[in-house]
Amino acid sequence: MADLFDTPGETPPDSAPRPLADRLRPRSLSDVIGQEQVLGAEAPLGVMLGSGSLSSLVFWGPPGVGKTTIARLLADETDLHFVQISAIFSGVAELKKVFEEARHRRANGQGTLLFVDEIHRFNKAQQDSFLPHMEDGTILLVGATTENPSFELNAALLSRAQVLVLERLNLADLERLAQRAEGELGKPLPLDGPAREALLEMADGDGRALLNLIEQVTAWKVDGKLDAQALGARLMRRAAKYDKGGDEHYNLISALHKSVRGSDPDAALYWYARMLAGGEDPRYLARRITRMAVEDIGLADSHAQTICLHAWETYERLGSPEGELALAQAVIYLALAPKSNAGYAAFKAAMREAKKTGSEPPPRHILNAPTKLMKEQGYGAGYAYDHDAEDGFSGQNYFPEGVKRPVLYQPVERGFERELKKRLDYFSRLRTRRESS
Structure with a gap:
């Protein structure tokens, strides 16, 4: 099959500049920005490398925090052959080929670090296929997932691999990455202080996203420095990472519920707004807010449930965005209401008693x-x-x-x-x- 650029009179663009994210890819683990809780001398990977006993791993974390890069650098540090596959595009046939090549490599004295991106996409049978090759040393598996391994990976695989949590890059990490990018580009970003902070916030903890944004900014022809308003007009703010059916959905509703229970109206409003900004259905929030009134306030404030139901009804009549304010006010009321789970606890105790006594008349x-x-x-x-x-x-x-x-x-x-x-x-x-x- 002809090459994509195999056209008479044209030559492949070998001199095309590499993307900034690729040019700044760390060459050693010491170059990795952030993730000290994993890479530090007393952290899990630091201890493993120090003792020479690297085991199979699962990296769990959001996009753009270095899962692929760290896996590749681990292979370099341990002289293992690096193989990368994606669970989205790989099937049984490719897995068999990877395992066979790893066995051949092992027979010739070299081990294999198999990096599986989106490993949670493999079904149970496919996950099971890794087990014998992990146990006999044919491969050292490093899986990467954005989903909770407890729910997405089977117990047998988890028992043979250590789960390491990679975190979103904080603003200090992102600033270091921006400075590294400026050094690579040979010029500072054309942004004033507030605009620079806004750019870092737009990245939302994703280092790769920040570098892509920096490439866009440095490609502009700008006289002087842009302020935050001018930057916002030129760049679409990245949508917050929020999967309405995934871990983030449950993490945020848990944060909202616990903030209400903890009588913190500011935190409760923040998590309520985060869920709305992520595209959550306000009807779901109305239902969960009403549940909070029943479970955590109960009869300590008999008006709480009524206020929630009225806010829910108001939302149904007004819709978004007007009706969302009624739900926000209900959130504030719940957070400041006296708390009691006595009714909730009594009901659970009654259910236990009913099951224990059976059909007693x-x-x-x-x-x-x-x-x-x-x-x-x-x-x-x-x-x-x-x-x-x-x-x-x-x-x-x-x-x-x-x-x-x-x-x-x-x-x-x-x-x-x-x-x-x-x-x-x-x-x-x-x-x-x-x-x-």
Whole structure:
């Protein structure tokens, strides 16, 4: 098949400049920016390399943080032959070929570091195919994934590989990378201070994305320096990384829920806004916010659930973006409301008690007796009508016969549950008095 540039009168563009990200690719692990928690002398990879006992690994982290680069440099550091495949484009046939070549290489005295990008895309059977070759030393596997390995990789593979978490580059890391890029380009970025900070923020922790943005900026013909507003007009801000069906979705809703529970309205609003900015369906947020009112506030503030339902209804009537403000106000109210999970805990305890006692029937004295036979069987016998009792409280037993009365609902001394606790204590004293008389 002819080369893409095999056209009469044309020559391949061998002199075309390499992308900045490729030109700045680290040549040793010491050149890698960030990831000290993995590469430091006392960190997992530092310890492995220091002891000469590198094992199979899974790199878990967002795009653009160095997973491929670190794998390639590990092969260089350990004199292993580097092979890279992608789980998106590779199948069983290619895996068999890779394993066969690795066996041949091993027979000739050289090991193989097999780097598998997007390893979570392989199904269980394909993941299992790595195991015997990892165990007999044919390959040293380094997988890379942006998804939670606990959910996406099978237990057998995880038991043979150490998971290392690579983190988003922070602003200091990105600034170092920008300075390195300026050195490579031989000129400073045409940006003032705030514009430079805005550029780093646009990268959203992704080093590769930052270098691509820098290439765009340095290609412009600019007189003087651009400010943040001019930069924003020329560059589309990168969309926040947010997978509505993936880990980020669950991480952010967890952050929102825990911020509400922790009575921090500013943090709660921030995570609420992050999810909206990522494209989350406000109806999902309305449902989860209402759940927070039920689970974490409960009867400590009986208005919380109502406010959430009203905010949800307001959103349904107004839609986006107007209705999102009603949900934001509900988030603020929940964060500042008194907290109690007593109702939630009581319900879970009741479910456990119900499963434990099985099909025990109610005591006969609280059963209706619409037929003569049922009356003869003792249905309704001895039932005390509470409205006729002193204090409107009979204190009789409502649990199955032989079941020890459990304490399920234990209100807290916060919000309206203070009043409910007073009532509970009041009825408890009356019950004790009735039982002793």
